[in-house]
Amino acid sequence: xxxxxxxxxxxxxxxxxxxxxxxxxxxxxxxxxxxxxxxxxxxxxxxxxxxxxxxxxxxxxxxxxxxxxxxxxxxxxxxxxxxxxxxxxxxxxxxxxxxxxxxxxxxxxxxxxxxxxxxxxxxxxxxxxxxxxxxxxxxxxxxxxxxxxxxxxxxxxxxxxxxxxxxxxxxxxxxxxxxxxxxxxxxxxxxxxxxxxxxxxxxxxxxxxxxxxxxxxxxxxxxxxxxxxxxxxxxxxxxxxxxxxxxxxxxxxxxxxxxxxxxxxxxxxxxxxxxxxxxxxxxxxxxxxxxxxxxxxxxxxxxxxxxxxxxxxxxxxxxxxxxxxxxxxxxxxxxxxxxxxxxxxxxxxxxxxxxxxxxxxxxxxxxxxxxxxxxxxxxxxxxxxxxxxxxxxxxxxxxxxxxxxxxxxxxxxxxxxxxxxxxxxxxxxxxxxxxxxxxxxxxxxxxxxxxxxxxxxxxxxxxxxxxxxxxxxxxxxxxxxxxxxxxxxxxxxxxxxxxxxxxxxxxxxxxxxxxxxxxxxxxxxxxxxxxxxxxxxxxxxxxxxxxxxxxxxxxxxxxxxxxxxxxxxxxxxxxxxxxxxxxxxxxxxxxxxxxxxxxxxxxxxx
Amino acid sequence: xxxxxxxxxxxxxxxxxxxxxxxxxxxxxxxxxxxxxxxxxxxxxxxxxxxxxxxxxxxxxxxxxxxxxxxxxxxxxxxxxxxxxxxxxxxxxxxxxxxxxxxxxxxxxxxxxxxxxxxxxxxxxxxxxxxxxxxxxxxxxxxxxxxxxxxxxxxxxxxxxxx
Numbered sequence: 141x142x143x144x145x146x147x148x149x150x151x152x153x154x155x156x157x158x159x160x161x162x163x164x165x166x167x168x169x170x171x172x173x174x175x176x177x178x179x180x181x182x183x184x185x186x187x188x189x190x191x192x193x194x195x196x197x198x199x200x201x202x203x204x205x206x207x208x209x210x211x212x213x214x215x216x217x218x219x220x221x222x223x224x225x226x227x228x229x230x231x232x233x234x235x236x237x238x239x240x241x242x243x244x245x246x247x248x249x250x251x252x253x254x255x256x257x258x259x260x261x262x263x264x265x266x267x268x269x270x271x272x273x274x275x276x277x278x279x280x281x282x283x284x285x286x287x288x289x290x291x292x293x294x295x296x297x298x299x300x301x302x303x304x305x306x307x308x309x310x311x312x313x314x315x316x317x318x319x320x321x322x323x324x325x326x327x328x329x330x331x332x333x334x335x336x337x338x339x340x341x342x343x344x345x346x347x348x349x350x351x352x353x354x355x356x357x358x359x360x361x362x363x364x365x366x367x368x369x370x371x372x373x374x375x376x377x378x379x380x381x382x383x384x385x386x387x388x389x390x391x392x393x394x395x396x397x398x399x400x401x402x403x404x405x406x407x408x409x410x411x412x413x414x415x416x417x418x419x420x421x422x423x424x425x426x427x428x429x430x431x432x433x434x435x436x437x438x439x440x441x442x443x444x445x446x447x448x449x450x451x452x453x454x455x456x457x458x459x460x461x462x463x464x465x466x467x468x469x470x471x472x473x474x475x476x477x478x479x480x481x482x483x484x485x486x487x488x489x490x491x492x493x494x495x496x497x498x499x500x501x502x503x504x505x506x507x508x509x510x511x512x513x514x515x516x517x518x519x520x521x522x523x524x525x526x527x528x529x530x531x532x533x534x535x536x537x538x539x540x541x542x543x544x545x546x547x548x549x550x551x552x553x554x555x556x557x558x559x560x561x562x563x564x565x566x567x568x569x570x571x572x573x574x575x576x577x578x579x580x581x582x583x584x585x586x587x588x589x590x591x592x593x594x595x596x597x598x599x600x601x602x603x604x605x606x607x608x609x610x611x612x613x614x615x616x617x618x619x620x621x622x623x624x625x626x627x628x629x630x631x632x633x634x635x636x637x638x639x640x641x642x643x644x645x646x647x648x649x650x651x652x653x654x655x656x657x658x659x660x661x662x663x664x665x666x667x668x669x670x671x672x673x674x675x676x677x678x679x680x681x682x683x684x685x686x687x688x689x690x691x692x693x694x695x696x697x698x699x700x701x702x703x704x705x706x707x708x709x710x711x712x713x714x715x716x717x718x719x720x721x722x723x724x725x726x727x728x729x730x731x732x733x734x735x736x737x738x739x740x741x742x743x744x745x746x
Numbered sequence: 747x748x749x750x751x752x753x754x755x756x757x758x759x760x761x762x763x764x765x766x767x768x769x770x771x772x773x774x775x776x777x778x779x780x781x782x783x784x785x786x787x788x789x790x791x792x793x794x795x796x797x798x799x800x801x802x803x804x805x806x807x808x809x810x811x812x813x814x815x816x817x818x819x820x821x822x823x824x825x826x827x828x829x830x831x832x833x834x835x836x837x838x839x840x841x842x843x844x845x846x847x848x849x850x851x852x853x854x855x856x857x858x859x860x861x862x863x864x865x866x867x868x869x870x871x872x873x874x875x876x877x878x879x880x881x882x883x884x885x886x887x888x889x890x891x892x893x894x895x896x897x898x899x900x901x902x903x904x905x906x907x908x909x
Contacts, residue, residue, distance in 0.1 A: 158872045162878070162886070198875070341871065344834075344868045347874075383870065422814075424868075425811060438770065440770035440772050441769075441808075501874055502831070502832050502876075503835065507873065507876075573831070575831045575873075593868065703892075726840040728840075
């Protein structure tokens, strides 16, 4: 009996974001469900919830036990019975499932004690990982829809002014002041207005929108409702990438639940206000993230952008004034209205208020989603929250802003992250991808990668983007293949400037950024490819040769085991060597060696 | 083949008619058809044009504009290797080479026995567990250049791990 009493209100939260699901969290969740059911007297008291992404995908599947505040990492279905026996029934901690700090070697009980979480400030992600996204009551328990309720007591113009006062700027990349967009839409003469949520997250390396749509769909609905109330719109659309199947599923359920509770439809909250939301699944075209292209796509046209002689807030969907904001922007709205603009604006820098969610990925120890106040330095994000570079390697650059952004070198690690500072460094905020690169990343190849991406995604409507990107890609490809010529860099710069100046939409205008920023900060690396025919990072295959340093090699055999081409020769405990005729230059040996014995281009290069 | 086509026509109609006959639902209809057949049969495009009253050329241009659609059938196991930035710098291109060495298909191709097809995708939004690969609906996290051969072998031996 005592035991049961203690269990009243206890929760088992299993992270079921895409990252954890891939690591098997669904099986863990089901194991909890079924095994708890069979424990007499407990099943009614302990609730098991599948939550959205906690952002710490590296250590998934994650299981949190509340109110004990215990976080278990890398949980397997086989661990479930131990957790139930020890933690749920006996109130003890299962030490071996706690995170072990690699530096102090100590086990850490709660994720709240980790640097990864401690330095973060959650606003847009406030509910994610804490609630069951499929439960509208979970959302309501955490002040959900109270901001909407408050908005009903405000005049439309006051709601918009509150958003203007908060200083919120669009989180999708452009950084346009959100409130001004709303005001512009509000002031148009029109009989119909529309609201759009841009969830066509296309930047490779960014997944905060997916996480919000999956993990807290109601915050988006509430944000859109508040805007609809303010500008006088009656219909809204959420445009989601179809690849994000879990996001589509959770949004659809949330919309239905909101309708059932009179939060969407007619007479919302008993007031004379009608608004409904429809989901549009995108067809996988990067350019559709551009707002005019997205609007064309919703209308049933090919998703090509148009020149912006007028803004969507003047003439958007079906020619009507339309407010289109990004997912993360919408997630901030209920907080701004609920807690007031002043509180929101108390965080951040002069011209960039609030927080920003970054997806911290690449060669960093702790990968995942992090939300920090604007103005946090890159160093804090990468080294304090991210825990530094994998395998203790040297930091080389961080790429921000997706394909339209640029690479920022080590000299600028103390840069404060906000819209303006990133632009000044030749990059951009974009949607908030932070891709950390180490000495094993080739900057020329990174530029080639982005241009290859953009060449495939250019819709082809305007010539400078379609042809310019293709030609830049051609030059970069030949540099990577060791066929670069003198004069190539000047030609690249020339082309880049032209594409930047005369392209029709944002895709083309920003496409040269990866090239220009890498040329600006890593010119020697380009020259090494062209003049010395060497890829210093050991990535460009034609310019790379791996060999094993006989002094450092201990003959442990790890490289041999990881080599997919079977090209490493050597007996156990004897010095190994690489048969370069069979080597596919994948670099598995470099990554697996613990003694830095595999060296790149250190013998005579080709 | 011909019998299949006749059989499919009724099914395709059912999928199309789940939506109102408006231009703006073409994308949604195509997605449903793509999900059912793993590609867009020509017959489906003709039926969509007929149902919505849009010219066939416009329907065709939508089908070819979006990456999600294929006009040729995909294999039983559709392998999507993520080539988003995070996966790319963790060497996802090596995975593509490994698939070529094992199955002799490049992105966009299908094995002659119809078992596997390969495509690259821009970003699956699972960057924290890069490099990632999807086979049908199953996500494989942190795939290594030797691990990928095991995964393919698993599918080839008919170990369908669909849930």
